[in-house]
Amino acid sequence: MPPRLIFHVDMDAFFVSVEELFDPALKGRPVVVGGQRHERGVVSAASYAARKFGVHSAMPLRTAAKLCPQAVFVDGHPDRYRDYSYRIHAVLNSFSPQVEMASIDEAYLDMSGTERLHGPPLRAAHALHIKMKSATQLNCSIGIGASRLMAKVSSAQAKPNGVLWVLPGQEARFLAPLDVAVIPGVGKVMERNLLALGIKKIGDLARLPDSELEERFGKWGLALAGKAQGQDAGGWFDTEVGENTVPKSISHEHTYNDDTASPDQLESTLMRLSEMVARRLREASLQARTIQLKLRYQDFTTITRAHTLPSPSQLDNEIFEQVRTLFRKHWKRGAAVRLLGVQASSLNGQAGASAQLDLLDGGKQQRWQQALSAADRLRDKYGESSVSLASGMKATFRERTHENPAALPGKNKPTP
DNA sequence: TCTGGGGTCCTAGGACCC
């Protein structure tokens, strides 16, 4: 069997580049995307000019402002990025039937067997590079290899705006001089652990016997030994391109600008987050069995508390009631809260689940779903805050939502 | 420096069942 041919396509400074398309005056300047300089938050993306000052993503905005006072701070625009992500996806789909978006701005393509259509790998990559630029006005970097891992590592080495192919058989030699931290999955903690063993470069790692790595780091250690040779070696990397499509969890969270201990404020945030999660479940035709609350206090201590429902749900009120129960049980009353989050997991497609629900309950469930779909459409039209579940809370209705009172699930509330 | 929001995967312990 011939080796696989995998492309990893990674957009260069994606958020910054999109912002530059909307405001060309940003070009060439140090730009920080993610919020204003004094806000509570972190850098989502920094332009190459800003990176020269030591600014990088995940850094607190206030730190970035100190390192680079002359930077332009720009709020993020998720809708814009999603829109460009779709365009990128469309370009990629025209090159291979096997495309997997790994995040909003990067994708894997399985290009095995496309030589007849696209020619040899480098020619295909250059054609893709040019088409991406003309279709989206954005630069990308492309890594090519016989595994996801090699493609991913190569695209990072190719940045910015480059193409790099590591020939089959040359993987270990290519990786050897690189820091262990370039291996996807090796973060700060693992890097420190390896450094303590005198392992700094991937070549050092490759010299260690597999058995020692397994002994010290378990299953992960064994995978690491394979990665030092450029193999996908278990876990997420070891899947077919295009296999990872159904999400495992859907969540929303919110960090307050000012910490709060007001039960009303906290519970209405939970309601809003529950609605957002439920809505996305319905959009994806998924139902969740496990509902999780995330709670972060002022001092940053964070807890998660979960509950698994007897039958799955995609309904605002069921999710909210669960999360509120968890909240009332575990929140230290009076303690100021920094962040709240709601997560739905143990997801399954609707087909099986709704059949089960029909069996249990008949029309009530369906009426709820119709009401909620109508509410979803209203939110599309008038914004997220225009429609809200009333269930005993202060709800915010705008005048125009009364045009269609039947669409408000808070009225004449059935309890499924 | 004072720490976002959306995800994935792994580990470890306890419950529960056979």
Added chain:
DNA sequence: TCTGGGGTCCTAGGACCC
């Protein structure tokens, strides 16, 4: 009296990625 073993589900926390 002291004491199995394996499998699966659930929960909590943490590392990691973009």
